[in-house]
Amino acid sequence: MNKKKIFNDPVYGFVTIPTELLFDLIEHPYFQRLRRIKQLGLTDFVYPGALHTRFHHALGAMHLMALALRTLKDKGVKITAAEGEAALAAILLHDIGHGPLSHALETAIFQDVPHEQLSLYLMQRLNAQFGGRLALAIRIFQGEYERPFFHQLVSSQLDMDRLDYLNRDSFYTGVTEGQIGGDRLIKMLTVDPASERLALEEKAILSIESFLVSRRLMYWQVYLHKAVTSAEQMIIRLVSRARDLARAGRAVPANAALHFFLAKPITIDDFAQDENILQRFVQLDDFDIWSAVKCWATHDDLVLSYLSRSILDRHLLKIVLSPTPFDADFQLGIQELIADKFQLPPEEAALLCIAGRLSNNAYDAAKGETIDVLTKSGHILNVAEASDLPNIQALSKRVDKFYICYPKELREE
Known part of the structure; x- marks a missing residue:
């Protein structure tokens, strides 16, 4: 062949x-x-x-x-x-350990399980299958x-x-x-x-x-992008809600592989100690998430069904950006409006208000992973030192933006 x-x-x-x-x-x-x-x-x-x-x-x-x-x-x-x-x-x-929807669900399904470590475990398993090659x-x-x-x-x-x-x-x-x-x-x-x-x-x-x-x-x-951020936060929150319901004993429909990870916490140590967990992991892909979301759209839990229907219909949460963090009173006010609008208890209303931070750092030499330049004289310099252009210095600085997401129904009223 x-x-x-x-x-x-x-x-x-x-x-x-x-x-x-x-x-x-x-x-x-x-x-x-x-x-x-x-x-x-x-x-x-x-x-x-x-x-x-x-x-x-x-x-x-x-x-x-x-x-x-x-x-x-x-x-x-x-x-x-x-x-x-x-x-x-x-x-x-290098990316063989990625879970469904790439980075979006790394924290919603697993507990401190980086995809790089799963890639290593899968490479080690492949190494055994290929005779050490x-x-x-x-x-x-x-x-x-x-x-x-x-x-x-x-x-x-x-x-x-x-x-x-x-x-x-x-x-x-x-x-x-x-x-x-x-x-x-x-x-x-x-x-x-x-x-x-x-x-x-x-x-x-x-x-x-x-x-x-x-x-x-x-x-x-x-x-x-702000709309991408809203969508990703919605899918993280709805899968997290499905996970919490499943671990509380509520019926949450999902196929066997996805339900396994929803039903109990799995850490990186669990992957290392039980090869069957890794085998369940490689059965997961985007289609498992989307088929489950379609089922959850009619779930009797209002938070889960609302987020599922919204993501399926691309009815994204409103997202607002700010150069500074949103204060606690502002977030609490939004949560109270959500509770009143959807007739939810405060702890569930809080699930439809998502706040966080976006960080953009194009070049981070602080961690020792520099881009090096070999000069004509044979010296090695960090590109930020080798360049006389101010842009590289500026690109080394982290820029933060803060966001808050909430249902558009609040704005419409």
């Missing part, structure tokens, strides 16, 4: 699968599940074209990884066939391999993950500000010979700035 297949990707054109191992990973049910998880969750409520999946994104990131490795090889960086395949496998599987990929994914630039290509402030999702999300939403010139950035990649850390050539500084500006704009216009 010929396993060196070609995918026709709308963003990059033809994407090749370079090895049989990578093809077998793509064919595995764990990876095929990503076809049923949208990359941008509920963003299609605002941008109707944003229907692409984690499957699309993983293949695109693998393609960019292949281009990056070829660039580094052409510049004299020694990369063995085993290292190259491992890096491609690591980026291909993913051992190096796992070391790269975890940042334990002695050549750190491989991990940086998978996870850093300028990795193949970010380059793909900004390009891809820009393409499918139609928000052209997200187009980042990824080809040039990849062509400018290099490796510091002394530390074997990833860097970019000095002439890439303007491209790095453009990348960071695009990232900042995409967060405000797409990922943190």
Whole structure:
């Protein structure tokens, strides 16, 4: 069987699968599940074209990884066939642990269970199934391999993950500000010979700035769009309500896999200790959530049914933004209006008033994950130090906005 297949990707054109191992990973049910998880969750409520999946994104990131490795090889960086395949496998599987609706339900279904940890558990299980052939990929994914630039290509402030999702999300939403010139950035990649850390050539500084500006704009216009925020908070709140009802002994219809996670708290330690929980997890996808929401639209719990009907009909909660937090008295006043309008007790009325914070930080060098520039004189500098442009300094500052969501029926009266 010929396993060196070609995918026709709308963003990059033809994407090749370079090895049989990578093809077998793509064919595995764990990876095929990503076809049923949208990359941008509920963003299609605002941008109707944003229907692409984690499957699309993983293949695109693998393609960019292949281009990056070829660039580094052409510049004299020694990369063995085993290292190259491992890096491609690591980026291909980096999102395999995502749950339904991508990031939206990480806190509603689970309890402190990051998708990165679930990706690692699934990679370890795949490694056992493939006779240890993913051992190096796992070391790269975890940042334990002695050549750190491989991990940086998978996870850093300028990795193949970010380059793909900004390009891809820009393409499918139609928000052209997200187009980042990824080809040039990849062509400018290099490796510091002394530390074997990833860097970019000095002439890439303007491209790095453009990348960071695009990232900042995409967060405000797409990922943190106010209507997207309202929709995501609604789905989080309604699944949380279904979870609380189920754990209180109320009947909440859902398929077996979803009901398992609704019925009792599951922590990351539970995943580590019981492989059956991981097997239940890989049965979950977006379709499980939507089929349950359709059932919950007629539930006798008013909060659950109201939120379910509203999200199905795109009757989103009104959202108001502010540069400062909303004070407690203001929130209490809204909750009292909700209680009066819907004839709800105060504790249930509070569930239809959602407040929170949006944070946008395009470049965070404080955590030690800098974008480094290799100067012509051979020195490594943080791009914020290497650039004489004020924009990169400004993009390093976090910008916060505060929001409050409540039913539109209050405004209409």
